[in-house]
Amino acid sequence: MLEDLQTPCLLLDESAVRQNIKGMADRFKQIGVPLRPHLKTAKSIDVARILEEHGADRWTVSTLKEAEYFSSHGLKDILYAVSVSPQKMERVMKLNRSGAQMSICLDSTEMANDLSTMTLDGPPPRVYLEVDVDGHRTGVKAGQQRAIDVARILANASNLEFAGVMAHGGGVSYSADSKQELEAAAEQERTHTLAVKGAILEAGLPCPHVSIGSTPTALFGTSFDGVSDVRAGVYVFQDVFQSNLGMCAMEDVAATVLTTVISHAPHLNRIVVDAGGLALSKDRSCATQSNDCGFGFVSDADGHMDPLIYVGGVSQEHGYITTRDGSPLPFELYPLGTQLRILPNHTCMTCAAYDGYHVINGEHEGAWWPRCNGW
Template sequence: MSFAETQLKNLQTPALVLDEAKMMRNIQRLAKQVDGLGVSLRPHLKTVKSTEISRRLLTDGSGPATVSTLIEAEVFAEAGVKDIIYAVGITPQKLDRVAAIRSKGCDLAVVLDSVAQAHAVADASARLGLAIPALIELDCDGHRSGVVPGDPVLLEIGRVLHDGASELRGVLTHAGESYEIQGRHGHEIFTEQERDAAVQSANALQDAGMPCPVVSVGSTPTAHSARKLDGVTEVRAGVYAFFDLVQAGIGVCDLDDIALSVLTTVLGHQHQKGWIIVDSGWMALSQDRGTANQRIDQGYGVVCDEAGQMIPDLIVIKANQEHGIIARRPGSEGKLPALPLGTRLRILPNHACAMAAQFTEYNVIPADHEADLCVWPRFGGW
């Protein structure tokens, strides 16, 4: 146990704990993978929401980066990130705020998938006297938003942006359905769907005489399984810095790669029911049940001891607002371990983004085993 891990005993619970060594191993793994494919990596900062972590994720701490809220764009731009894509469909009411961020020296681009949005961006660009760059979002797998490749509206949107006062920056897609597929082979199929949708659409724009300098793809599963990315310029991914039980369940990482956990304390027992009660409910763990439809349902999180070692077949089976109920996994055999009042435990997240969102700071176990436990601020909001 490192010196910092011994200091966990002094924390009030629930507390968010981050293992820096595991995080850095995860960051370096994907950086090496993407570099080997000859494209750039544009990490998504929505998971971490921390300037301390962004400096470790981004090249020279300055980008490129992806965000999902404008407050992320504002905070990271203030911290020196100069190249950001706001990867949620833009609305007209947000464009003045986008322009304000750009006016401070950050190249912030927006994403859209309709002619109406394109007109809004072009009109705002003309009104404000600056060219707001936009990427056209593509639907590569029916997961969510985006223009279906081959739909003539792609060129119509591109023409509005290119001929107006705005800037057509490129195309962007996200294989969100890859989260529903287990195993590298399945993820490779989605990787090729992403690539094909993006490259086909980029070629269509260019054949019509319009620019497409950015061809952006990415999800954590497809980024890790990509073998070739011909025609792509960049890859986006976010949860890989921490990983979680969903990613482990679909084979992208191992349980030992998960860098994030919630420190909790045993507050009571229901012996006749086989329950251990802890002081971390859904306000700490979140209500995410992302593993419910996977081969192994991890409940509301996998239970580890205070040092982060998994306790076999022990999960959080139920989460009330401030109470978590721990029990043996359904179908498992053996006795409930003796975990008396005051015992400290750590809970691994189903969804790292959702768990982290419950807290305002990370309690960081440094990679240097001789260093003190440290605190890195985390922000929220929109």
């Protein structure tokens, strides 16, 4: 089957996806806290259906196009987890008018005031105050008066429903290099978010929900007391970066790029493939880790990884495979026309280059599962 595919293209190992989803679902069923899977990694209703099979009934997205796509397929309880802006509100309200239950987030009094004075046609959207738990991205810090000010505006707005607080522990956890550091990052995410909830309650304001999550903090958190739901997404596919963190084994990486050897360059000690920077992405997150994969580790078409080689460089449409230790490449093992698979640094970024997945290793082997790309 693979030999008939035009390369580069995206493969999805269904058996690995199912195992990854089941593992996280079973963990949180035992913990007793609902998962709110983040669909930004897969962007696929076919993958979301597997999540539903394991009990998922609420969702996270990173674009309004995702929200529209998944809502059209019947997924209704959706949190748009990127700070909202006024010009996006009509799309949010259109979703609510069509039967979705949209949640949005923000972190400023300015945006809270803007939204509270808008005329919003439809059921009031739920609004979360975003908390910055690790200096990673957006959000208010615990102890800031701004948290109370924003919460008061939202709680008093007649056209909005104040949902509570949310956070993404994606800073400290993604730089951790031990189980203890990951556990500490997860607990920091939980306690900092709960501290903001506590301050809001002390101010005499409601704070119904606490939503936290990232794949590392979800897998390594030792307590989820006080948490309403947990958001995680990359665990569905995994990648080399997550494997290096200890989230999974390399064989759990479900999405890989199928590529073809198109040239040999013995004088440069490299094999050239037709998957370059656009096909693999130029995310080099693993460069911060001891097990650096360059632009991706390499396996044969059957998924057997060669630990000696990696994609050491890319240009737009060319990938340059060489040895990790500088030893001579065994060119005879990789004749022109050979198909290889590349395991990505960051699966979300790599998958974004493709319209869909060629499914392998599962009940739907040979199927095409489309993705929802764009904004």
